[in-house]
Amino acid sequence: MNLMKPQVTIWMSTLAMAAGFIGSHSARADALQISEVEPAHVWRETETLEIAIIGRGFDARAAIRFLLAGTDSLGGIAVERVKILSSKELVATVVMEPGVTPGYFDVEISGNKGETVRGNSLLLVEPYSWAARFGCTGAESSRRRIPCRRGAIG
Numbered sequence: 001m002n003l004m005k006p007q008v009t010i011w012m013s014t015l016a017m018a019a020g021f022i023g024s025h026s027a028r029a030d031a032l033q034i035s036e037v038e039p040a041h042v043w044r045e046t047e048t049l050e051i052a053i054i055g056r057g058f059d060a061r062a063a064i065r066f067l068l069a070g071t072d073s074l075g076g077i078a079v080e081r082v083k084i085l086s087s088k089e090l091v092a093t094v095v096m097e098p099g100v101t102p103g104y105f106d107v108e109i110s111g112n113k114g115e116t117v118r119g120n121s122l123l124l125v126e127p128y129s130w131a132a133r134f135g136c137t138g139a140e141s142s143r144r145r146i147p148c149r150r151g152a153i154g
Contacts, residue, residue, distance in 0.1 A: 030056075030057050030087075031056070031057050031115070032055070032056070032057035032058070032109060032111045032113075032115040032116075032117045033055045033056045033057055033117060034053060034054075034055040034107055034109060034117055034118075034119035034122065035054045035055045035056075035119075036053075036054045036055075036119075036122065037051055037052065037053050037054070037107055037119070037122045037123050038051070038052040038054065039051065040122065040123060040124065041123070041124035041125070041126055042096070042123065042124075042125055042126065043125075043126050043128070044096065044100055044102055044125055044126060044127050044128060045096075045128070046096050047095065047096055048080070048093065048094070048095055048096070049093070049094055049096065050091050050092070050093050050094075051091070051092050051094055051123070052089060052090070052091050053089070053090050053091070053092060053107060053109070054088065054089055055088065055089075055109075055117075055119075056087060056088050057087060057111060057115070058084055058086070058087050058088065058089070058090050058109070058111070059084070059087065059111055059112050060084055060112070061111065061112035062082055062084060062090055062109055062110070062111055062112075063082075063109065063110040064079050064082055064090075064092050064107065064108070064109050065079065065107075065108045066079070066094065066105045066106070066107060066108075066123060067105060067106045067107075067108055067118075068101060068103065068104075068105060068106075069103065069104040069105060069106050069120065069121045070106070070120075073101075075100060075101040075103075075105060075125075076096065076097040076098075076099055076100030076101055077094050077095075077096060077097070077100060077105060077125075078094065078095045078097065079092050079093070079094055080093045080094060080095050081093045096125075100125055101125070102125050102126065102127035103124070103125060104121040104122075104123065104124050104125075105121070105122070105123040105124075105125060106118050106119060106120050106121060106122065107119040107122045107123060
């Protein structure tokens with residue numbers, strides 16, 4: 001009597017089911033995805049800012065929203081315009097309203113295929129920065145320098 005055969009059969013069946021599950025749920029090459037944003041943190045006092053969004057599957061109909069982390073509240077960041085640089089990078093020009101809520105924001109993108117994805121806690125709005133108060137030099141970015149535009153401080 002062979003006692004190993006039922007265990008081997010069960011193990012092989014489990015392995016086959018796992019392979020089928022992974023194969024059917026693997027990411028499509030053109031699937032909408034958000035990897036990161038640059039800059040990843042900004043000052044509350046910044047009025048207008050360009051934020052690069054890195055990922056894949058972006059197209060000309062990409063619609064972007066910045067939402068307070070874990071909610072559907074805009075929290076004071078409005079998207080003014082979106083420029084598609086490639087299917088892997090776009091730049092959103094955002095307006096920070098005077099009462100923008102400090103904290104983490106999720107980034108939500110909707111594509112032309114009806115897909116909507118959300119990158120969780122990708123942007124941090126800092127409550128206050130002395131550097132911004134005494135002459136905003138821009139939000140620092142590891143990939144490039146993205147200046148903020150401010151009026152004169154009185």
